[in-house]
Amino acid sequence: xxDFEFPEYYSFPPxxxxxxxxxxxQKQLALWRDLILKYHTANKEKTLVVHDCTLWKNEGIQRxxxxxxxxxxxEDFVNNGNGExxxxxxxxxxxxxxxxxxLAGDLLAWADRSGFKGQVCTLYExxxxxxxxxxxxxxxxxELIRRALAILEExxxxxxxxxxxSEEDGVKFF
Amino acid sequence: MAYLTSHFLVFTTGSDTLKSIPLxxxxxxxxxxxxxxxxxxxxxxxxxxxxRKSDPVAIVKxxxxxxxxxxxxxxxxxxxxxxxxxxxxxxxxxALERKEWKNDDSETSKKRPDEGFKASGAGIGxxxxxxxxxxxxxxxxxxxAFDGDLESLMRNAKNVITLATKCKAKLSREDGGxxxxxxxxxxxxxxxxxxxxxxxxxxxxxxxxxxxxxxWLIPTLHNKxxxxxxxxxxxxDVYVMYNRARGVDFISPKDLIMGLxxxxxxxxxxxxxxxxxxxxxxxxxxxxxxxxxxxLNWVEESGKTVDFLSKNLGVNxxxxxxxxxxxxxxxxxxxxxxxxxxxxxxxEFDRFFxxxxxxx
Numbered sequence: 001x002x003d004f005e006f007p008e009y010y011s012f013p014p015x016x017x018x019x020x021x022x023x024x025x026q027k028q029l030a031l032w033r034d035l036i037l038k039y040h041t042a043n044k045e046k047t048l049v050v051h052d053c054t055l056w057k058n059e060g061i062q063r064x065x066x067x068x069x070x071x072x073x074x075e076d077f078v079n080n081g082n083g084e085x086x087x088x089x090x091x092x093x094x095x096x097x098x099x100x101x102x103l104a105g106d107l108l109a110w111a112d113r114s115g116f117k118g119q120v121c122t123l124y125e126x127x128x129x130x131x132x133x134x135x136x137x138x139x140x141x142x143e144l145i146r147r148a149l150a151i152l153e154e155x156x157x158x159x160x161x162x163x164x165x166s167e168e169d170g171v172k173f174f
Numbered sequence: 175m176a177y178l179t180s181h182f183l184v185f186t187t188g189s190d191t192l193k194s195i196p197l198x199x200x201x202x203x204x205x206x207x208x209x210x211x212x213x214x215x216x217x218x219x220x221x222x223x224x225x226r227k228s229d230p231v232a233i234v235k236x237x238x239x240x241x242x243x244x245x246x247x248x249x250x251x252x253x254x255x256x257x258x259x260x261x262x263x264x265x266x267x268x269a270l271e272r273k274e275w276k277n278d279d280s281e282t283s284k285k286r287p288d289e290g291f292k293a294s295g296a297g298i299g300x301x302x303x304x305x306x307x308x309x310x311x312x313x314x315x316x317x318x319a320f321d322g323d324l325e326s327l328m329r330n331a332k333n334v335i336t337l338a339t340k341c342k343a344k345l346s347r348e349d350g351g352x353x354x355x356x357x358x359x360x361x362x363x364x365x366x367x368x369x370x371x372x373x374x375x376x377x378x379x380x381x382x383x384x385x386x387x388x389x390w391l392i393p394t395l396h397n398k399x400x401x402x403x404x405x406x407x408x409x410x411d412v413y414v415m416y417n418r419a420r421g422v423d424f425i426s427p428k429d430l431i432m433g434l435x436x437x438x439x440x441x442x443x444x445x446x447x448x449x450x451x452x453x454x455x456x457x458x459x460x461x462x463x464x465x466x467x468x469x470l471n472w473v474e475e476s477g478k479t480v481d482f483l484s485k486n487l488g489v490n491x492x493x494x495x496x497x498x499x500x501x502x503x504x505x506x507x508x509x510x511x512x513x514x515x516x517x518x519x520x521x522e523f524d525r526f527f528x529x530x531x532x533x534x
Binding site for chain 2: 009013
C-alpha cells in the first residue's frame with residue numbers, strides 16, 4: 001500500500017458506527033469525506049470503487065463499515081460535491097480532489113507563479129506536464145480540470161481553444 | 175396414685191386395684207365441679223367430683239380385693255380421699271374443658287353408612303366416575319382453601335394496619351418523639367403503611383395521596399443517593415415499590431401519575447423527568463452534569479457497555495440506557511456497535527474535526 005498516514009480517528013472504533021445523534025453524525029461524515037479525499041489524493045487515485053475500497057475496513061481495530069453505512073457515506077460524499085457518480089448503478093465515484101471552484105483558484109495562482117499568464121498551454125500540460133509538478137491538480141482528472149477552467153472562462157480569466165484531441169485543447173490565461 | 179388421660183381419670187388404690195372415671199361422666203360447670211379441700215384437721219385432703227348418676231363408674235379391679243373406702247358414690251358425688259396434686263387438678267380441669275371425647279363421638283357419627291351397590295358404580299365407567307368425583311372434590315377443597323387463606327390474609331393485614339395505626343396515634347399523643355418514627359420505620363420495613371384511600375380521604379384524596387407519595391418517595395430517593403447510586407427511579411418502579419409499601423389497597427397507575435404530579439408541585443422535593451421517553455423521578459440531589467461527568471470518566475480509557483455504566487451508576491439497565499442515551503444526545507458520547515455489543519466512548523469527533531482542519 002502507500003505510505004499514507006492514517007489519521008488518529010481511523011483507529012477510533014465509533015468511527016465505524018454511524019452515529020445516531022445528528023450533530024455528531026455530521027462531524028463524523030465530514031471526517032469520512034476528509035479521509036476519502038486525502039487518501040485518494042495522496043495515492044493519486046481518481047476513482048473510488050464502492051465495493052472495493054480498503055478504507056471501509058480497519059483490520060487493526062477489527063472494525064468494518066456495513067454495507068448500508070458504506071452507501072450512506074458515499075452518498076454524503078457525492079452530495080457534498082467531493083465526487084460524482086461515474087455510472088447510473090452508483091458503483092464508482094469520480095473523486096474530485098478539489099472542488100472545481102477551489103481548483104480554479106489553484107490554477108490561477110499556479111499560472112501567476114510559474115509565468116503562464118498570457119501564455120497558452122494544453123490541458124495535457126496542466127495535468128501531466130513538468131511545470132505542474134507538485135501542483136494540486138497534478139494528475140487530476142481531466143474532467144475536473146475542464147470544469148475548473150469552465151468556471152474561469154465564465155469569469156473571463158481564461159480562454160479555451162479546441163485542439164485536435166481533447167488533450168490538446170489549449171488554455172490561455174489572462 | 176392418679177393418672178390422667180384425655181378420656182379417663184385412673185386411680186390406683188393400694189397395689190392392685192384400678193378405678194377409672196370417664197371424664198365425660200364428670201359434670202363440669204366451672205371450677206366448682208372439681209374441688210380439692212382439706213378436712214377440718216388439715217389431714218386427709220380430698221377431691222370431690224360430681225358425676226352424672228346415669229353413668230356408671232367403672233371400677234376396674236385387679237386382683238381380688240376391692241377397696242371401696244376410697245370411693246363413695248353419694249348422690250352423684252364422688253369423693254376421693256386422695257392427695258391429688260395441684261398440678262394434676264389443673265390438668266384435669268383443662269382436660270374437662272377440652273372435651274376430647276366429643277371429637278370421638280363426632281368422628282364415629284361421621285362414618286358413612288355403606289352405600290349399596292348401584293349399577294352406575296359398576297365397571298370401568300363406574301371407576302372413572304368415582305375418580306372424577308374424587309378429583310372434583312379435591313379441587314374444590316383446594317380452591318376453598320386458597321380462597322379462605324387469601325381472604326383471611328387480607329382480613330388480617332387490615333387488622334394489623336388498624337392496630338399499627340392505633341399504636342402510632344397513641345404513641346404520637348404520648349410523646350411524639352423518636353419512638354413514632356421508629357415504629358413507623360419498623361412498620362414500613364414490614365411493608366405496612368396505612369395507605370390513603372378514596373374512602374378515607376374523600377375529596378382530599380388527591381392532596382393526601384400526593385403527600386403520602388412525597389413522604390415515601392423523598393426518603394427512598396435519598397437512600398438511593400446515600401448508597402452510591404443515582405437518585406433516580408423510573409415511574410414503573412415507583413409504582414411497584416410504592417404499592418408494595420402500602421401493602422393493601424393498591425392505587426392505580428393513573429392515580430400514581432396524578433399523585434406524582436401534585437406532589438412535585440406541592441412539595442418540590444423531587445422532579446419528574448423524561449429520559450428518552452421513559453418517565454422517571456429524580457431526587458433533588460440529582461444533577462445531570464454530574465452524572466454525565468461520571469460516565470465520561472468511566473469511558474475515558476476505553477468504551478463501556480450500558481451494562482457496565484448502569485451498574486456503576488447504581489440504576490437498572492433500562493434506566494442506565496436512558497441516561498447514557500441522554501448524554502449521547504448531548505453530544506458527549508459516541509457509540510461503537512461491534513461484535514461484542516454496543517459500547518460507548520467519549521465523543522472525540524470534535525477534537526478530530528479540529529485536528530483535520532476541516533472547514534465546516
